[in-house]
Amino acid sequence: MRPTASQLKTAAAEIRKDLLTLCAKETIHIGGDLSITDVMTVLWQYQMNYDPKDIKSESRDRFVLSKGHASAVTSFNQAAVGCFDKEDIMREYAADGGRFSMHSCNLVNPYVEASTGSLGHGFPIACGMAAGLRLKGNNTSRVYVVMGDGEQSEGSVWEAAMNAVHYRLGNLVAIVDFNGLEADGTIDEVTSLGDIAGKYHAFGWNTVEINGNDIEEIINAFDALPPADSDIPTVIVCHTTKGKGVSFMENQVRWHAGRLTPEQRDQAIAEIEAALAEEGEN
Numbered sequence: 001m002r003p004t005a006s007q008l009k010t011a012a013a014e015i016r017k018d019l020l021t022l023c024a025k026e027t028i029h030i031g032g033d034l035s036i037t038d039v040m041t042v043l044w045q046y047q048m049n050y051d052p053k054d055i056k057s058e059s060r061d062r063f064v065l066s067k068g069h070a071s072a073v074t075s076f077n078q079a080a081v082g083c084f085d086k087e088d089i090m091r092e093y094a095a096d097g098g099r100f101s102m103h104s105c106n107l108v109n110p111y112v113e114a115s116t117g118s119l120g121h122g123f124p125i126a127c128g129m130a131a132g133l134r135l136k137g138n139n140t141s142r143v144y145v146v147m148g149d150g151e152q153s154e155g156s157v158w159e160a161a162m163n164a165v166h167y168r169l170g171n172l173v174a175i176v177d178f179n180g181l182e183a184d185g186t187i188d189e190v191t192s193l194g195d196i197a198g199k200y201h202a203f204g205w206n207t208v209e210i211n212g213n214d215i216e217e218i219i220n221a222f223d224a225l226p227p228a229d230s231d232i233p234t235v236i237v238c239h240t241t242k243g244k245g246v247s248f249m250e251n252q253v254r255w256h257a258g259r260l261t262p263e264q265r266d267q268a269i270a271e272i273e274a275a276l277a278e279e280g281e282n
């Protein structure tokens, strides 16, 4: 049975706590992990058709992390659905020979569909996968791809956006984590995006805009997706907060990537627990 919104809120809080625990051991891309945690939790723990016991099943949905630096939030969600134990991540992250590191790598981790980290590459790969499914006559699986807003300034993103419409890839769902920050500045300081949903719409995409830190809105957006055998790709533009849930990290460029002191970790985890408890009272 699929989890309820309330269960998914608890699951997202667990993922945030795992991220913060890891972040006190190793440097991770914590800001962009936390902004996309709610979407990733609903995607992996509610939406996707994916059997960790049969990871090459032709009927699986595919996931590509185009903003490949958000590898930790992906790994913790994969652990939550049974791919491996989250203690494996804590132990192996950034270790020699480990399966987990600052970017997603399928040479060492078979649960990663495509190695990513160089921005602008995962989206075209996802288009190719979606086109491949069509060629194989698979009309039920979808390909989900998560991109950053800073990533939108890569030219390959727009080549892929045109390509997906040309090949009528209604089985492709692009998710843009619109948190307003990049690695070293705000989007508007680096390369402003303007009306990003309007741009995709002009390219021929079905566009949806949501609060990407609101579990109910995320569920509704996934529930309302057109069928996988339809002809028009969908982009979900998710308005999020970088560093979501931790007061000293929210909207801070400095926390694009970093490592926490034990005191900062404890404060951050206490904030996540307090917010969840408050949510439960409402």
Ligand SMILES: Cc1ncc(C[n+]2csc(CCOP(=O)(O)OP(=O)(O)O)c2C)c(N)n1
Pocket: 029, 031, 032, 033, 035, 067, 069, 117, 118, 119, 120, 147, 148, 149, 150, 151, 152, 177, 179, 181, 182, 183, 184, 242
């Ligand atoms: C092609 C390429 N150029 C530069 C980088 C270095 N880089 C890593 S993360 C990042 C910022 C990405 O910003 P965004 O896509 O908004 O991600 P988020 O803020 O969600 O973490 C940059 C420039 C990279 N990984 N790939």
